[in-house]
Amino acid sequence: MFPEALQAHIAPAVNDFINGLIEAYTPFFDSVAGGILTVLITINDFLVIVPWWGYILAVGILSWYSSKKIVASLILASLPYFIGMFGLWPMAIESLSVIITSVLLALIIGLPMGVLMAEVKSVAFVLRPLLDGMQTMPSFVYLIPAMMLFGLGKVPAVFATLIYALPPVIRLTALGLNQVPKPVEEAALAYGATRWQLIKEVRLPLAMPSILAGVNQTTMMALAMVVISSMIGARGLGQEVLVSINRIDVGRGFEAGMSVVFLAIVIDRLTQNLAKKWEPPKR
Amino acid sequence: MDTPASSGSIVVQDLWKIFSRKSGISFSSSDTEDDSLVEQLDKSDDAVVAMKGVSFTVKEGETFIIMGLSGSGKSTLIRCLLRLVEPTSGDIIVNGKNVTAMSKSELVAFRRENIAMVFQHYGLLPHRTVLDNVGFGLKLRGEEKEAYRKKALGALEMVGLKGWEKYHPAALSGGMRQRVGIARALVMDAPILLMDEPFSGLDPLIRRELQDEMIRLQKEMKKTVFFVTHDLSEALRMGDRMAVMKHGEIVQIGSPDEVIANPADEYVARFVQDEREQLERTEQALAKEKQGKEAAPHVS
Ligand SMILES: Nc1ncnc2c1ncn2[C@@H]1O[C@H](COP(=O)(O)OP(=O)(O)O)[C@@H](O)[C@H]1O
Ligand SMILES: [Mg+2]
Numbered sequence: 001m002f003p004e005a006l007q008a009h010i011a012p013a014v015n016d017f018i019n020g021l022i023e024a025y026t027p028f029f030d031s032v033a034g035g036i037l038t039v040l041i042t043i044n045d046f047l048v049i050v051p052w053w054g055y056i057l058a059v060g061i062l063s064w065y066s067s068k069k070i071v072a073s074l075i076l077a078s079l080p081y082f083i084g085m086f087g088l089w090p091m092a093i094e095s096l097s098v099i100i101t102s103v104l105l106a107l108i109i110g111l112p113m114g115v116l117m118a119e120v121k122s123v124a125f126v127l128r129p130l131l132d133g134m135q136t137m138p139s140f141v142y143l144i145p146a147m148m149l150f151g152l153g154k155v156p157a158v159f160a161t162l163i164y165a166l167p168p169v170i171r172l173t174a175l176g177l178n179q180v181p182k183p184v185e186e187a188a189l190a191y192g193a194t195r196w197q198l199i200k201e202v203r204l205p206l207a208m209p210s211i212l213a214g215v216n217q218t219t220m221m222a223l224a225m226v227v228i229s230s231m232i233g234a235r236g237l238g239q240e241v242l243v244s245i246n247r248i249d250v251g252r253g254f255e256a257g258m259s260v261v262f263l264a265i266v267i268d269r270l271t272q273n274l275a276k277k278w279e280p281p282k283r
Numbered sequence: 284m285d286t287p288a289s290s291g292s293i294v295v296q297d298l299w300k301i302f303s304r305k306s307g308i309s310f311s312s313s314d315t316e317d318d319s320l321v322e323q324l325d326k327s328d329d330a331v332v333a334m335k336g337v338s339f340t341v342k343e344g345e346t347f348i349i350m351g352l353s354g355s356g357k358s359t360l361i362r363c364l365l366r367l368v369e370p371t372s373g374d375i376i377v378n379g380k381n382v383t384a385m386s387k388s389e390l391v392a393f394r395r396e397n398i399a400m401v402f403q404h405y406g407l408l409p410h411r412t413v414l415d416n417v418g419f420g421l422k423l424r425g426e427e428k429e430a431y432r433k434k435a436l437g438a439l440e441m442v443g444l445k446g447w448e449k450y451h452p453a454a455l456s457g458g459m460r461q462r463v464g465i466a467r468a469l470v471m472d473a474p475i476l477l478m479d480e481p482f483s484g485l486d487p488l489i490r491r492e493l494q495d496e497m498i499r500l501q502k503e504m505k506k507t508v509f510f511v512t513h514d515l516s517e518a519l520r521m522g523d524r525m526a527v528m529k530h531g532e533i534v535q536i537g538s539p540d541e542v543i544a545n546p547a548d549e550y551v552a553r554f555v556q557d558e559r560e561q562l563e564r565t566e567q568a569l570a571k572e573k574q575g576k577e578a579a580p581h582v583s
Contacts, residue, residue, distance in 0.1 A: 187406025190365050191420035191471070192395030201423070205410045280409035281451045 018148045033155045039104065040154055044097040052089060055080045059266055066273035076269055079262040086255040088240060092263060095226050095236030098154055099267075102161035102222045107215065110166050114173025114211070115199065124174065131167040139164050140228050147232045157234030161225040168217035176210025177203050212275030219271055223264050237263070290378050291343035291474035291507035293364065298373030300334040300359050300531075312372030333359040335531040337373070341524075343474075346501065346508040348518040348539070351528030352554070357511045360528070361479050364509065365394055378474065395424045399468035400477040403484060405460045407452040407467075413439065414448035417466045431470075438470035439463075442496065458489035462496075469500070475507045482517065487565055488572070494520055515555065516565065519543075527551050 022029065050058075060077030067073065083092045117124045146160035180203050188202045204211075230238025237260050244253030299315040301324060308329060314320055315336075324330040333356045341347040349357050362368035364375060366382060375382040378397055385393060399420065407416050414435050415422075421431035439448055442462040452460055461481055468476055482490040494517060501508060501521075512518055518525050519539045526536045527547075535547035546552035 183402055183404040183406040184408060186362075186367055187400070187402055188408075188419070188423070189367055190394060190398075190400040190402075190406075190477075191423050191467075192391050192393075193423050194391055197423055201419075202408065206408075208410075280453065282453045 018145060022149065029149055033150050036101065036105070036155050036158050040097060040101045040158060043100050043104075044094075047093050047097050047100075052080070052084055059270070062270055063273065066270065066277055072269075076266055079266050083259045083262055086259055088237060088256060088259045091235070091237045091240055091256075092259055095223075095234075095238065095260075095263065098157055098161060098226050098229070098234055098236065099219065099222045102158050102165055102226070103215070103219050105158070105162050106166045106169055106218050106222070109162075110169035110214075110218070111173055111211070114170045114214070115177065117170060117174040118177035118203075119199075127170070131171055134163070135167045139225055140231065142225075143229060143232050146229075152233040154234055156232050157226065157229035160229050160232070161222050164225045165218045165222040168221065169211070169214040172214030172217065173207065173211045176207030176214075179210065180206045206280075208278040209275060212271070212278055216268065216271040216275060219267050220264065223260070223267060227260055292376075292378060293341040293347075293475065293507065293509065294374075294376040295340075295360075295364075296338050296374040296376075298334055298337040298360070298363060298375065299371045300332075300356070300363060300368060301371045302331040302333055302359075303329065304331060305329040310371050315372045333531050334363070334370070337528075337531070337533055339526055339533060339536055341507060341509060343507055344505045345523040346510060346521055348522035348525035349509070349511045349528060350513060350515065350518050350525055350554070353513060355528040356531040357513075357528055358479055359531075361400075361477050361509060361511050364477060365398055365400065366390055395420070395471075397473055398475045398477055399471040399473040401461070401464045401468050401479070401481045403480040405452070405464045407460060407463060409452055411451070412448060413444065413450050413452065413455070413463050416452065416463055417470055420467060420471045434470050435466070438466040441469060441500065442466045456489075457485050458493060461485065461493060465493075465497070465500075469504070473506075475509065477509045479511045480513065481510075483512070483514070487569065490517075491569070497521065515561070527554065 056077050059080060060073050063073035063076045064070070080092075083089060113127070117127050142160040142164050143156070146156035146163075150156035150159055177199075184202060184206065185198065188198050193201065226234060226236060227238035227241060230236060230242050237256055240256035241253055241260070244250070244256060299312075301310040301314065301321075303309055310324075310330070314324075321332060321335070325332045337356075337360060339347075349360060351357050359368055363370045364377065364382070366375075366385070370383060373383065377393075380393065380397075382390075382393065408419065411419065414432055417438050418426075418428075418431035418435035421434060422428075426434075436448060439445060442465050444459065444462050444466065447455070447459070452463065455463065464481065482493050485493065497508075498521060508521075510518075510521060512521075522539050524537065525539050525542055526533045527542065527550075528534070529550045535542055535551050537545075542551065543555050546555050
């Protein structure tokens with residue numbers, strides 16, 4: 001046994017820190033929560049208006065537009081149908097609105113941070129170990145501060161999802177920017193590109209495939225997290241899984257699990273295909 | 284500095300470049316005056332003395348060749364003229380303007396108006412069409428799409444790539460890509476053209492073709508051309524005057540004929556000798572190829 005005398009805890013300090021944060025910045029967190037909620041409600045309102053067949057159509061058309069493969073597009077478009085068939089449509093929409101909100105916020109925060117990380121060495125120096133830490137941290141650990149800062153419900157779920165899903169988009173944006181071939185950059189500079197022109201005309205377009213791979217990864221991580229964040233009241237498909245576990249209802253859990261998988265496949269394929277469209281043309 | 288402002292002249296005075304290979308170390312202009320320090324740096328692994336007190340003048344409208352073995356500092360020198368590489372000390376005066384003293388924004392304006400460059404590795408944008416690659420410099424200058432595309436089309440025609448404007452660089456052969464690179468430079472209408480081994484990556488026939496093309500274009504345009512190569516035959520064909528570089532120093536300047544007739548030292552002599560032999564070999568090979576072509580039965 002580890003001697004009791006050597007035990008020391010940082011838990012109280014962490015608790016104190018979070019409590020102190022909440023007390024000192026209540027108005028700030030309230031306004032952040034308000035902001036997140038507004039985005040969430042707007043997106044949710046829109047998602048609810050669209051009829052179920054609208055989704056099937058949209059998935060089919062987007063897939064066809066981005067991949068030009070008929071069979072694959074038909075199969076992909078049929079997947080939302082199965083979610084509805086299982087009676088899980090409303091839950092899927094709920095999850096989707098949390099995902100879209102989180103990903104949107106992750107991109108708004110992550111893309112500029114990725115650019116900064118690629119441009120400024122010291123930022124990369126600080127950010128890299130932080131991102132490593134964020135990605136190796138067990139995902140449900142994020143639920144704790146999220147819950148403490150924002151209570152229960154969808155807002156903390158968005159917050160936790162956002163934090164969890166942020167690293168890939170930052171990392172792959174920076175990676176893509178750093179991978180731009182030197183001769184191309186040099187040519188742009190030789191013709192009088194300013195720093196901003198270099199970013200806008202050369203580095204960002206050339207980094208686009210990598211950036212979109214980051215968006216894809218971020219979205220997939222958000223999806224995984226949204227299921228876990230049902231533990232703090234995100235509802236949606238994750239809650240179905242949670243309820244099934246509690247009731248040891250394997251069949252119901254399976255349906256919910258399959259629905260998560262279908263959602264994942266649809267989102268993954270669509271974002272990947274769109275990413276491929278950005279690769280430089282071969283002719 | 285009171286050099287007369289003529290369009291297309293390049294004056295380089297006592298130019299030095301010391302690259303640092305160790306992070307945290309940088310060199311200032313006073314370091315280059317300390318002979319023993321330079322010698323010590325030259326031997327150490329922490330720094331590369333890529334240019335040692337290079338001086339020369341290029342007159343308006345002449346084709347000036349820089350020749351030397353790989354690693355002798357040619358690319359460093361040509362990049363310094365645009366300050367793509369920041370010189371450690373020395374002066375560069377182009378069109379009467381002191382390039383070394385320019386601020387960042389002055390430098391951007393200078394690069395846009397005065398000099399266009401062609402690179403060995405083309406440096407084309409893979410996501411842009413051939414047409415938009417040619418118009419890229421004009422776009423950076425702030426010209427409208429319609430205007431720069433029209434000019435770019437004209438430049439493409441000049442380099443014999445009419446009909447290729449909608450393609451992307453990936454669809455083109457090396458020789459065609461370099462034609463795009465040349466068109467991108469010509470369309471800028473700058474008085475000075477910098478070319479860093481533009482044809483070195485191409486096979487001999489294509490190289491020959493592009494050399495002829497450049498000579499033809501140069502007859503019309505009469506630009507000042509600053510041309511880096513390690514190929515003596517190229518230097519002979521294209522150059523009015525040439526400078527030979529060795530370990531970051533210019534060891535001889537003169538017309539190609541002078542250099543061949545009176546090599547300044549052992550290095551130049553050997554260089555000329557090697558290149559002369561190679562020259563003979565390629566001439567033979569070309570002759571053979573020509574014969575082969577003529578001998579082959581015509582199918583069509
Ligand atoms: N960015 C750099 N950092 C450090 N050393 C460099 C850099 N660029 C060039 N050098 C060194 O400077 C020397 C001259 O290189 P370069 O000008 O490219 O020669 P060349 O074009 O004649 O082959 C070489 O030893 C090369 O390794
Ligand atoms: Mg070189």
